[in-house]
Amino acid sequence: MASGEHTHPNYMAIFWCLAVLTVVEIAVIFMPLAKLTIGVLLVGFALAKAALVAMYFMHLRFETRTLGLIALTPLAIASLLVFLILPDGFAVAKRTEGVKAAVGAPAKH
Amino acid sequence: MSQAASAHPAVEPAETPLTPESWGKLGMWIFLAGDAVGFGTLLAAYGGMRATSADWPNPYEVLGINLTAVMTFLLICSSVTMVKALEWLGRGDRARCRLFLFLTALGGAIFVSLQAYEWTHLIGAGLHIDGNPWGASLFGTSFFIVTGFHGLHVTGGVLYLLAMLRYVTNRPDPGASYNAVEITGLYWHFVDLVWIMVFTFMYLL
Numbered sequence: 515m516a517s518g519e520h521t522h523p524n525y526m527a528i529f530w531c532l533a534v535l536t537v538v539e540i541a542v543i544f545m546p547l548a549k550l551t552i553g554v555l556l557v558g559f560a561l562a563k564a565a566l567v568a569m570y571f572m573h574l575r576f577e578t579r580t581l582g583l584i585a586l587t588p589l590a591i592a593s594l595l596v597f598l599i600l601p602d603g604f605a606v607a608k609r610t611e612g613v614k615a616a617v618g619a620p621a622k623h
Numbered sequence: 624m625s626q627a628a629s630a631h632p633a634v635e636p637a638e639t640p641l642t643p644e645s646w647g648k649l650g651m652w653i654f655l656a657g658d659a660v661g662f663g664t665l666l667a668a669y670g671g672m673r674a675t676s677a678d679w680p681n682p683y684e685v686l687g688i689n690l691t692a693v694m695t696f697l698l699i700c701s702s703v704t705m706v707k708a709l710e711w712l713g714r715g716d717r718a719r720c721r722l723f724l725f726l727t728a729l730g731g732a733i734f735v736s737l738q739a740y741e742w743t744h745l746i747g748a749g750l751h752i753d754g755n756p757w758g759a760s761l762f763g764t765s766f767f768i769v770t771g772f773h774g775l776h777v778t779g780g781v782l783y784l785l786a787m788l789r790y791v792t793n794r795p796d797p798g799a800s801y802n803a804v805e806i807t808g809l810y811w812h813f814v815d816l817v818w819i820m821v822f823t824f825m826y827l828l
Contacts, residue, residue: 525710529702560824563819564820571702571705577641578640584652592664595668596667603674603675611677
């Protein structure tokens with residue numbers, strides 16, 4: 515046996531999980547649900563699929579805990595970044611609305 | 624100390640604390656964490672722009688998801704062929720390993736071809752990097768930048784896989800290339816993982 519070889523999990527089971535989750539994701543966007551519910555479900559399914567790939571295909575489940583933490587760092591940074599970007603985005607949107615309202619308002623005589 | 628480290632004390636004087644098999648594997652993980660920050664930044668910026676835009680088009684209506692669903696399925700299949708390549712190499716079967724490495728590269732090549740087809744179709748329909756008929760111009764900008772950045776990763780991955788095909792062919796001892804193939808697999812699965820996020824955020828949401 516080659517050095518460092520892991521026990522191989524049931525890859526076909528992971529494949530079917532990923533395939534079924536993809537079909538469910540596509541089905542969810544056509545369901546009569548609230549937009550927020552659909553969003554939460556889709557993000558949840560995507561994270562579940564990503565976790566399956568990382569844990570089993572990338573063997574993270576069989577690695578040390580610290581390596582798992584290194585792998586999770588980008589997710590934390592990206593999540594934080596969304597909250598850093600949003601205030602500016604909303605400020606721009608508010609300003610644009612103000613301009614639109616001023617341009618669209620009927621002139622006073 | 625791992626077998627690899629004890630067999631080559633001059634090359635690997637101490638095993639890594641996180642990946643006892645090789646330093647290369649730790650190197651790949653650190654590279655992937657950095658690359659993931661790159662993709663994370665792009666997707667976070669996309670989310671920020673999208674959430675605050677008043678006229679963002681409905682992506683799945685503009686982009687269509689039938690072809691992309693096929694592309695997603697293809698990439699998942701290529702991840703399976705990648706793990707199979709490693710599994711066969713672990714069992715000492717280099718011929719089957721090479722076959723599955725080739726199938727993985729083929730899956731990646733078909734993916735990139737389908738992406739080129741999709742881009743051509745969308746550009747023809749009016750989706751450009753600086754504007755589109757459906758709404759916010761950043762919709763096209765972010766679409767081309769994010770999917771293009773991912774497409775470049777897949778292209779690089781296909782070349783990497785073909786190089787590994789040669790690497791395994793040139794080494795009669797399956798154990799000599801096991802670690803390198805495992806590291807290649809990490810990269811390829813990462814590309815698959817990123818596509819899962821891109822597909823959800825840019826096409827479905």
